[in-house]
Amino acid sequence: KAGVTQTPRYLIKTRGQQVTLSCSPISGHRSVSWYQQTPGQGLQFLFEYFSETQRNKGNFPGRFSGRQFSNSRSEMNVSTLELGDSALYLCASSPQVENEKLFFGSGTQLSVL
Amino acid sequence: GDSVTQMEGPVTLSEEAFLTINCTYTATGYPSLFWYVQYPGEGLQLLLKATKADDKGSNKGFEATYRKETTSFHLEKGSVQVSDSAVYFCALRHITGGGNKLTFGTGTQLKVEL
Numbered sequence: 696k697a698g699v700t701q702t703p704r705y706l707i708k709t710r711g712q713q714v715t716l717s718c719s720p721i722s723g724h725r726s727v728s729w730y731q732q733t734p735g736q737g738l739q740f741l742f743e744y745f746s747e748t749q750r751n752k753g754n755f756p757g758r759f760s761g762r763q764f765s766n767s768r769s770e771m772n773v774s775t776l777e778l779g780d781s782a783l784y785l786c787a788s789s790p791q792v793e794n795e796k797l798f799f800g801s802g803t804q805l806s807v808l
Numbered sequence: 809g810d811s812v813t814q815m816e817g818p819v820t821l822s823e824e825a826f827l828t829i830n831c832t833y834t835a836t837g838y839p840s841l842f843w844y845v846q847y848p849g850e851g852l853q854l855l856l857k858a859t860k861a862d863d864k865g866s867n868k869g870f871e872a873t874y875r876k877e878t879t880s881f882h883l884e885k886g887s888v889q890v891s892d893s894a895v896y897f898c899a900l901r902h903i904t905g906g907g908n909k910l911t912f913g914t915g916t917q918l919k920v921e922l
Contacts, residue, residue, distance in 0.1 A: 728908045738912035751907040789908055799851030
């Protein structure tokens, strides 16, 4: 069974641009969560989707948004990029909401110049 | 709000040494507690979990006990190997209403040398 797939693996953008990251969950998993990982702040929860609906949202500005498609694949978008958005963005999937185990992808490393 | 505090790293040990990584939490009610591990270039993997007070999670020789009275979930292993070198994250999730939102500690890097 394929794991959680995130694309692209690396991304370089400049300030002011926007970016879209993609996450394909494990087959059969309907919950997708996104986390931002930085050396200074550690891992911080962005949002969670289940059956195309946002179920939970972290404390990030409105520039960060996401969506989930009917096949459970998810995308997150960051508009008007700032230098501080440079981070590893991790996606995690699970069969359902409030599942005891999350399966993480390897992440997308975003660098904002 | 919820928070998780882990000991600062890096922690450097010799192979076969005893490992303890401290983790304490602040949360209302009774959260579920987790240890995740991240190997270089990879995403996080669940190492072990505990869902109620006095539960002991264990996996691959690692253990952690949910201590409600001290709000702690310290990770231990009796004899570490070079292959255990990784970053370890303590995390919590509320049982109801938390969805799959985890609150993580900052991570503790473990280096095991021969």
